[in-house]
Amino acid sequence: MSWLKILGAVIVGALLLTVGILLGHFAIPKGGNGSGAPSWVQTVGRDLNESLLQSFMDQVESEKIRENLKALASQPHMATTKGDEELVKLLLRRWQDPQIGLDSTSEDVYGAFLSFPDPQRPNSVAVGVPGGGIKIFTTRRSEKNVTADQAHADVVQPYAAYAPPGNPRGRLIYANQGKRSDYQELFNMGINLNGTIAITRYGGTGRADKAVNGAEFGVAGVVVYTDPADINDRRASEEETYPNSWYMPPSGVERGSYNGYFGDLLTPYYPAKEFTYRIKESEIQGIPPIPTQPIGFEDAQTLICDVQVNVHNQRVIKNSSNVMGFIRGSEEPDRYVLYGNHRDSWVHGAIDPSSGTAVMLEITRVLGKMLKEGKWRPRRSIIFGSWGAEEFGLIGSTEYTEEFYSKLRERSVAYINVDISVFGERPFVLPALLRSCCTIPISAFTAGDGKLCSPPRDVSHSRPSPLPGPESLTPLHPPYSLGSLGAGSDYASFIHYLGITSMDIAYTYDRNKTSARIYPAYHTAFDTFDYADRFIDPGFTSHQAVARTAGNVLLRLADSLVLPLNVSDYGEKLDELYSAAAQGDFLDKLNANNLSLGTDPLKAAIDRFKSVAADFNQRITKLKKEESPSPLQIRMVNDQIMLLERAFLNPQAFPNKYYYSHVIWASKSSDQATFPGLADAYTNALETGDWDQVRKHLTIVVQAVESAASTLEAVA
């Protein structure tokens, strides 16, 4: 052979060898057996797929939401009634659908303690001659039917749920909002409240408080009406109101649960199951001790002098269902992202709650479709809840958290609530995100046309919101202040009892545009599909924006490799609460009572928290830059984020307030803008001189903040 041939052979041989090596190395995947990498190595570190998220957003249809709402609000569906039972079936049908359903569903039943009017003996407020027996006037049995949508045999008459039956008669006294201070003022004026009937307007304090406070002053019965100034921007005539506008007609009456706590009243801390011990009715706290009845402003105008309140409510234990839907997580099935809304209404409940359920069903339709088509499975498990008997006091969601306390506390990443998803028509509304902890990094609500609008603004229902509405395209930038979640919807037990990061998403009313306490048809017979379709969200683009936003948040929480919650936000909130105590009168009083010692460890604890949170964020940034971080490293920081909220829980902090154990977000009576326990103890000490309780609540806060800092600290 010539050297040329030899050279050629060698070159060909070398080429073949090289091709072989390259093929062997790159083209043939290593097996899962021994030396090679197991299959989970690829999936375990997968992050959120942004294009999949975009595809979700694109598929959310306003028309579908409208159809959902029409179906959901087609008849009254008060908790445990026939209408409610039919919605249970509707939800199960949707979530079990082979094309758009979820992995699995369940129906969880609780024996809820409820209260209903007697259909045979309607409640009323009747006017008589003082001392005499002639009925001059009796309030109407229910709202006037102003649209066909509204008419239905099952419309429940207006009543105050849990108010006891009785027929007290007495002199009518106007007691403003029925606050303690309102009755006190009357008392100070020398008015004898004993045996009177107090007429109070909605607002200012909880529904039940109006009767609880009144009874303390000897009041025999309470009438509650809706003032046109509080709900209708002062419009009161028939022609100014629905069906001609969104304002409440004169005959409208706000129903409601007259229940100061939440959860099933007979089974605090335990699920209302068959085996569960029930306390005595006489042991229930926070419900009206005297007959109480809500009326409309039309009737309120007519009431004079001597009236009789006739209440025939009956209390009963009835089975109420939660409908649950599940999507199993691929990598971390033992981490839950929860999404829920209640199902029950007072009457047709188009806005409250069906506007939220319509949105939820659209989200599950699109996700279910992606799931069934094999295009998507979330990293973490997703649990959808359609809660029962919320209107009676958040019963379904609370019983759920009681039954699965340990599991939920250990595994839940966050709870997303969308109850009333749109409170009014543009320009009356603003995008709002109430939340307990930590910014979700979505830069904007997404409007119906798919364009980005103003960002979600964290506001509380009771605070004016100076931000532009969704019609504006100007992006606004963080930081936003944290919005405060009260106990107004089903997030209450998640945040207050379990310490699970919670948020509530909606278009809420713009206080610059209306002074309505809430949307005017709230809890009345006028809250119908027609009302929603014509006055709340014609075209359903606001609903669509809420669905996209809530779905966006949900997907980010379920799919992001590192949980998208910024822990540093809590530092700002702590600073804000601290500042309120460390200045002015508050500080002076502390100093005067040798409590200056108390504020320094608090400052130190907050500073430690902020510094630890900043370090934590740096570690996250570094971790995200690593090409392939260890799944247990990722899990560790995610657990730190998830459990941060739990560190603020203290079951001993508020021994007299059922469920409240979150040191930052618990309810308070004081108007001091600092930590709730501290604020209440301070206000109480001003009256009683009990500064020891202030000292105790300082300890509680310091300990909670230190504990939160420990949670975020570098482990080991």
Add this chain to the structure above:
Amino acid sequence: MSWLKILGAVIVGALLLTVGILLGHFAIPKGGNGSGAPSWVQTVGRDLNESLLQSFMDQVESEKIRENLKALASQPHMATTKGDEELVKLLLRRWQDPQIGLDSTSEDVYGAFLSFPDPQRPNSVAVGVPGGGIKIFTTRRSEKNVTADQAHADVVQPYAAYAPPGNPRGRLIYANQGKRSDYQELFNMGINLNGTIAITRYGGTGRADKAVNGAEFGVAGVVVYTDPADINDRRASEEETYPNSWYMPPSGVERGSYNGYFGDLLTPYYPAKEFTYRIKESEIQGIPPIPTQPIGFEDAQTLICDVQVNVHNQRVIKNSSNVMGFIRGSEEPDRYVLYGNHRDSWVHGAIDPSSGTAVMLEITRVLGKMLKEGKWRPRRSIIFGSWGAEEFGLIGSTEYTEEFYSKLRERSVAYINVDISVFGERPFVLPALLRSCCTIPISAFTAGDGKLCSPPRDVSHSRPSPLPGPESLTPLHPPYSLGSLGAGSDYASFIHYLGITSMDIAYTYDRNKTSARIYPAYHTAFDTFDYADRFIDPGFTSHQAVARTAGNVLLRLADSLVLPLNVSDYGEKLDELYSAAAQGDFLDKLNANNLSLGTDPLKAAIDRFKSVAADFNQRITKLKKEESPSPLQIRMVNDQIMLLERAFLNPQAFPNKYYYSHVIWASKSSDQATFPGLADAYTNALETGDWDQVRKHLTIVVQAVESAASTLEAVA
């Protein structure tokens, strides 16, 4: 070219290509960049290294433990005294040693509320003539010095910690063990207890109870003595006792904390830090309301008729330290295996607690050496704790759990306690493992000679143990019943307050061989190195066996890929507790009070638990067979095991018992052998007729068992 040449070339070419493919696929490792496997893939699934464990066992030396004990017990080291401070330094020195130290250490200081006698005015019990003033006799100030080991200026005089000062004088009444029933019996006999001094013997009830109960009957002061029948197998003469045997000399006095609860008394639920609010002394519950003083049986024999109890104890807040040592986990640093013992004694404390600390130091020596030599790093983090002020009421460990409540609750796999490691000499002792949950699969205690002896037997201190001692080589087989942890040592707050699986390891006394209530020198000045070296464990082989066993358990918990805890054990325990309620009088009374409904859901819940636990074990078995299971899968089942114990917690279950919240292991007063809350409610109902509380506790148990089953259920 001939076809032969062509064939040859093709073959050579194919061979080269094949070699290349093989080389490329197998010989060249895939890089960490993109397509290849990251480095953590190898380490993340690593299991316990058995040969490393064996190496640990081999390195545990009895002589080292003996040296440790000699150093630890060289002088009295009561909490916060000079001797205690020097041991803090000793521990820090050992754990910071470059050759045998741990990764890091810390000294955590708490301001503990303690009680000491006044060195200037010794407590005493003095005998006088009834009505007169002459002191006929005064009890001795402290024990007689019978060995050189024992003599030290810092020996604290016998006293009842937390008993108030005072000098009550009155007629002496023998009140047996000072139980409520003992005083009641005297009262029923027509004896007027008002203004009397009660003399009671140790045992039968908690120390503080003797005074708390007496005060209810008008008793003015309490004297507590040790009966030779209870501690010395009836031996009472000087020559039968130490230094001639392990029995307590006549002058011996058991000191102790007269404190019915645990943790710092002024700061329940909060760490006793500078910032912490302290309740008023008058608000403390469970400590003697009247002067109380312990004495020896020599003095007890002499007391007659009219006596005066002189107590000059002073209460004070003093800084007490926990010394903490850490070893960082390699794969799961955010999972903690805790190991601890208290450091403080009453006098020299050779057995209580130094026999445990000597063992802990030997374990940390060997582990520290392996660590510093780079031979080992645990999968999970290990935290060692040398607790302060245990003798005053488990203060150091409790404050630790209060300060780091959230973090420990979320991350702790288990707590191992070795306090008194050997209670007596063979054949007086038996290996004992008290634990809350779940068998550790070590088949035996390992004796000093390295041979396997009888397995650890789960016993409670108060139950006879019919098993052979470590001298036997007969292996015994599971199942063992679960031993019940009370609140006798530092595991109390871990198990009762945080719900962390806990265990206590020791050689305990064999009830067939001695009737001693505890080893006779317990809490006396005779508990010295000499006593330990001659009468408890000559040669220190029992200590060595405890060190090997505890270290074995520790390593298995820290290094095993799947946590070595068998969840099915709880099923047996639940069956046992259920059976006690579902038969005989108990069941009859339930039925008679319409509570039959209550037992069925309980049975159903227990059956569900057992079935879910069996399924869980099957899943574990399957998972272990997988060649390379996903690290997140492993983490998921480990979290289920770890958090099972937490599911039995209910902070509302025992509102009047500080810290107790574990539905299975809480303390009880009733002698019914069922669930503690149920047992107490039942016993109370027999007296008061309050069957509602029984109903409530049935709910509490059902809910806890259901919750535990939910925790183990297949996720999603």
